[in-house]
Amino acid sequence: MSHIILEPREECFSSVKEATNFLKKLGKDHGFNLRVTSSQKDRIYYCCDKAGIHVSESKGLRKANTKKTNCQFSAIIKRLPPTLKILRSTHNHEANKVFKQPHRQHKRLDQQAEEFVWKLKELNIYAHYQILCALQAARPGEFDTLNVKHIDNIVTKLALKHAEGLTATQTLLQQLNDEEVWNSFKIDDSGRLQYLAFAPDWGREMYRKHWRFITLDCTHDVGPLTLNPLCNP
Numbered sequence: 001m002s003h004i005i006l007e008p009r010e011e012c013f014s015s016v017k018e019a020t021n022f023l024k025k026l027g028k029d030h031g032f033n034l035r036v037t038s039s040q041k042d043r044i045y046y047c048c049d050k051a052g053i054h055v056s057e058s059k060g061l062r063k064a065n066t067k068k069t070n071c072q073f074s075a076i077i078k079r080l081p082p083t084l085k086i087l088r089s090t091h092n093h094e095a096n097k098v099f100k101q102p103h104r105q106h107k108r109l110d111q112q113a114e115e116f117v118w119k120l121k122e123l124n125i126y127a128h129y130q131i132l133c134a135l136q137a138a139r140p141g142e143f144d145t146l147n148v149k150h151i152d153n154i155v156t157k158l159a160l161k162h163a164e165g166l167t168a169t170q171t172l173l174q175q176l177n178d179e180e181v182w183n184s185f186k187i188d189d190s191g192r193l194q195y196l197a198f199a200p201d202w203g204r205e206m207y208r209k210h211w212r213f214i215t216l217d218c219t220h221d222v223g224p225l226t227l228n229p230l231c232n233p
Helices: 016-030 111-122 128-138 148-162 168-178 201-209
Strands: 010-012 034-039 043-048 074-078 083-088 182-187 193-199
Touching: 016 034, 016 043, 016 074, 016 083, 111 128, 111 148, 128 148, 168 182, 168 193, 193 201
Parallel strands: none
Antiparallel strands: 010 083, 034 043, 043 074, 074 083, 182 193
């Protein structure tokens, strides 16, 4: 098993934020994550997220899983002057990159990156692979560990964030109305959506002209749904 071994170092920075970002990038590049163990007036103490010993409360019926390995890595960031000092530089576990997956904290985007992704969505760039490539090109080296699945999750989270408390269906209806897309729906007495149909103007025009030859695909049995409104202005 190949453990993570860093060089002991003590380095000054222009601010505490710069020192913190450097330490986080160090963890990202070498495949480990950090957590704050103590924050005091003049310094901040960090350790590896695998530090400590897991005390199992299992009664022997099953073997409890844990990520803790009692890793001894530790570092300090002094506030004045802003200084990073790595006290214990050796980890007793493999780098996370061995498993070909970034640590969950390194999948997160900062606010600027999230705004960049959402702006691309508002520009009607729906292919998440294109969003991923654009993000990696805009911020070289920062998001190389992300893949399309991560972008899917991020876009879903941002959509919920911008929905302002609306459900997915309510958000869709609002978007259809905002974009003036024809739609027809019915809600039952309990407030549940029975059906929803929508079509762009060019689709409705094509259906009016070639209704004998066009087959409309519905994901569910629409029952009493009539498609005659498609032919109406």
